[in-house]
Amino acid sequence: MALDDLDELYRDSILEHSRNPRHREQIEDPDLTAVRANRFCGDEVHLQIALDDSGRIVRIGLQGVGCAITQASGSMMADALRGKTLGEADELSEAFRGMMQGRDNPVESPLDALAGVRQVPIRIKCALLSWSTLDDGIKKHRKRK
Amino acid sequence: MALDDLDELYRDSILEHSRNPRHREQIEDPDLTAVRANRFCGDEVHLQIALDDSGRIVRIGLQGVGCAITQASGSMMADALRGKTLGEADELSEAFRGMMQGRDNPVESPLDALAGVRQVPIRIKCALLSWSTLDDGIKKHRKRK
Amino acid sequence: MTVSREQAPSKHRLDVARIRKDFPILSRKVNGVPLVYLDNAATSQKPRSVIQSLVDYYEGYNSNVHRGVHTLSMEATNAMEEARAKVAAFVNAESPDCIIWTRNTTEAINVVAKGWAMQHVKAGDEIVTTGMEHHSNLVPWQQVARERGAKLRFLPVAADGSLDLSEVDSIISARTRLLTVVQMSNSLGTINPVKELAARARAVGATVLVDGAQSVPHMPVDVQDIDCDFLAFSGHKMLGPTGIGALYARHEVLEQMEPMLVGGEMVLEVTYEDATWNDLPMRFEAGTPNIADAIGLGAAIDYLQALGMDQIRGHEIELTRYALDAFKELEEVDVYGPPDPQARGGVVPFHSASVHAHDVGTVLDRRGVAVRTGHHCTMPLMRTLGVAATARASFYIYNTVEEVDVLVDAMKEALRYFSDGAR
Amino acid sequence: MTVSREQAPSKHRLDVARIRKDFPILSRKVNGVPLVYLDNAATSQKPRSVIQSLVDYYEGYNSNVHRGVHTLSMEATNAMEEARAKVAAFVNAESPDCIIWTRNTTEAINVVAKGWAMQHVKAGDEIVTTGMEHHSNLVPWQQVARERGAKLRFLPVAADGSLDLSEVDSIISARTRLLTVVQMSNSLGTINPVKELAARARAVGATVLVDGAQSVPHMPVDVQDIDCDFLAFSGHKMLGPTGIGALYARHEVLEQMEPMLVGGEMVLEVTYEDATWNDLPMRFEAGTPNIADAIGLGAAIDYLQALGMDQIRGHEIELTRYALDAFKELEEVDVYGPPDPQARGGVVPFHSASVHAHDVGTVLDRRGVAVRTGHHCTMPLMRTLGVAATARASFYIYNTVEEVDVLVDAMKEALRYFSDGAR
């Protein structure tokens, strides 16, 4: 990473989200929950999702500790998920993972801001932590049904 | 070891003794016995000694398998021990060990022929095997008394 | 990997003259004469590219691996994991996660003995091995058998040095929990039919370990084709540095194993009272790994694959045939192992009743010829053969028929020297 | 060895400019700027002489050791045993036979846990350690305690990062079978009073292990002065190659130990049914050892001794004092460990609530500064400190105050960058 890449990694939107993460409130009676930790960083994500009658995500809660990338990625994910079905959430997660692994995957704005993290491979797992938590939650939810 | 050192290592007396080792016969009713193996070579020495009334070595038996150096060293040792007391045998053993370890120890002929082995350090233990067997035997003999 | 093997058709010969230039040590003299290095079964020499990979690492990107966010640490981590992937591809492992770094073959086998067998071998079970195993593939199983109340059974060695399989159906039975067998004997050269033996073992539900210390460096080895659960081998015998080896373990078996070593790097979460293990393969790699030498082993594999394992095998068959023929001239000398060069590796053990092996070793060394002498860490086999020690010449990619001539001439000299009245 | 230390009086300073020239990697750039390597507690860089010792070995006399009668094998054996003697002298061991080669500190501690503690720790016994141990000196004892029915007890960490010894008389008691303690903490820098603790432990008849992973590279360590039974350390943290470390064990304790690894080289006699162990220290070194890197560690010790361990310690105290002072300027940053530079090694862990340690690591890397971030393999301690992760700068012989300035400036930049509205 060259000197001026720092802004490329920490885009304004990332810094903004990491400073003011959305959806921090814990949701009561969620339809879906999951917890995941990246123990090597000490990062942790707690996720709750509530669905409406048509199966669309109406409310999301996301708490935890983490670095700027973990925080921003989670906050942006929560924003993006609202109004989506679990199937659509799945697709978005897959697309996001594809982008982070360098496949040529256009991902909707503002999530695409996280593409800069690819230049620092060791931080990719920070960007993926919330998404993996989401995957866990969806899998658990489907099994239960 | 340079090319022409081979004769230096395997002096004529060594070759001669290794081809025709003395004192191979097993002794009945010995005063002192010992067995020692250099298991890494597969070499093995069995020693018996008979003492006369004045405590001098009258007969020696030495059997076993081994390389030319082990064989020759044992055969020469047996020759040299005849007529010695155990105390004198001790001294000779100590002197021989000193010579092999490079200390400036004049050792009686023909035992000094083995000094060439010092140039091939890995073979020193071959030259010492019979002597270590002797040391074991003397130690055991003294303990028993 | 398969591709690169196919690219180099097996009729291509090794360009030994060119290869020799890649090995700095081969231009050295010993006792005033050129080194003739025929102790490859003990350890191989290293090409410049392997030595350079160590220099490049230490001069360029040396750092501890894992969890470091700084550039050097990322570079070192990537290079070590790339080497792991090369090792995995070399033996056709299903995934790099199935490769555990060890110091050598011996440690790899101990990892299985302590981490798998102590858990899964039960009283009354049988562990089947052969009569030609290296101590490293025998002593660990004696220990397991003793501690678990299991029984060790041996496939015997036939007179020609091959395995005697006449009783195999009674030896490998429903009681067999583990079959552990050397693919190429370091004392005889024998190449054992590990694929057929593995099939029999799997048919009775047994787990299979292959000791690849001698085979992996010298012939194509494919764990999926053999269908074994474990393969152990050493980097230092295959052009790699000392201090690095590997254990291949089938993924599902790996998940049933306990780590032999515990401590840093192999844990996920630790409290004062307790710890949980990390993911595979890190779970089995406690403490700072041998980063540089793992990378060096990767470079060694690159070198071997550029030559082609089939070509290497072909070259060694030729040398072995030549050596076996040449030794036939020496009546006083017995040569051990299967007579057919196709049935054995490039290992030629020989022995004469008139010169002790150590004296042979010393005389040969004067002629610059390095051979190993002794029991070759196979004492029980030596007892079966009825010799205390043999001399052993073993070949690799850089050896030539001219060097075999030097060996045989030096052996003739030794015989003359020690024969009665020769001087 | 004592002599060479005395020859270089402790007021002599290190000639850091000259030292830096010996380390090729220090002229490398990272992200376009000069490398500032402050991750020495993870692993050290290597001087040219150490790298060259590996090249010399592989180009000149690479061979397997022990039992080879040919010239290369004798040369390799001699060089490896000479290195062992250097290691022994470096920590003032009573004999080279008391030094066992291992891969690293972690393996050395496991050798004691498996080979000594599993035999000698009994139900109801207590193992005393501290609250600041590396996972490598904690997880093995959790395992021993669990399997042997023993109890783990902890000397707690005081608020200033030193050991809280107020309860030491009740914690080290007649029930104590083993005291195992880190001499210099990798997470706090704290230097523990191992000599005093060892005396207490011996007074109650306990055995003593010292984790010297951080102390042996950075200060004079004398096993006879400490009067410990075991000392574990890693070559890679003291200018040596990766893949080599050592366990010092007092001779009489060594004789009561069982080998952890079994196989070739460590046996004396083997039948199909049974095996007897070899002499010390070979009994504990199964398989082909890491010959090249053992020789490399010998070269590292030569380099360290030429500088003088007292001088090295003095240099690091200076750097630590300078860094502690510099960090005082940064109000948002907490620095951990004892405030007195004389009471700690050259390890400076820091943390700011406003920037996560990993973000600190990434920003510093842009400035060429390599620091470690995370839990430093001391998760329980981190929990006690109440932080998930810290950044850690750690010094060695080639670091300068100018590099500390670069570190502190880069940290200021990180704080600015992540503060609200900074852009």
Ligand SMILES: Cc1ncc(COP(=O)(O)O)c(C=O)c1O
């Ligand atoms: C105090 C301490 N103990 C043990 C270790 C483990 O050392 P290694 O990874 O070389 O086994 C370390 C290294 O980080 C350490 O700092």
Ligand SMILES: Cc1ncc(COP(=O)(O)O)c(C=O)c1O
């Ligand atoms: C067949 C066989 N197994 C195991 C080993 C042990 O290898 P290492 O010493 O590298 O552990 C050897 C090496 O001599 C061998 O030839």
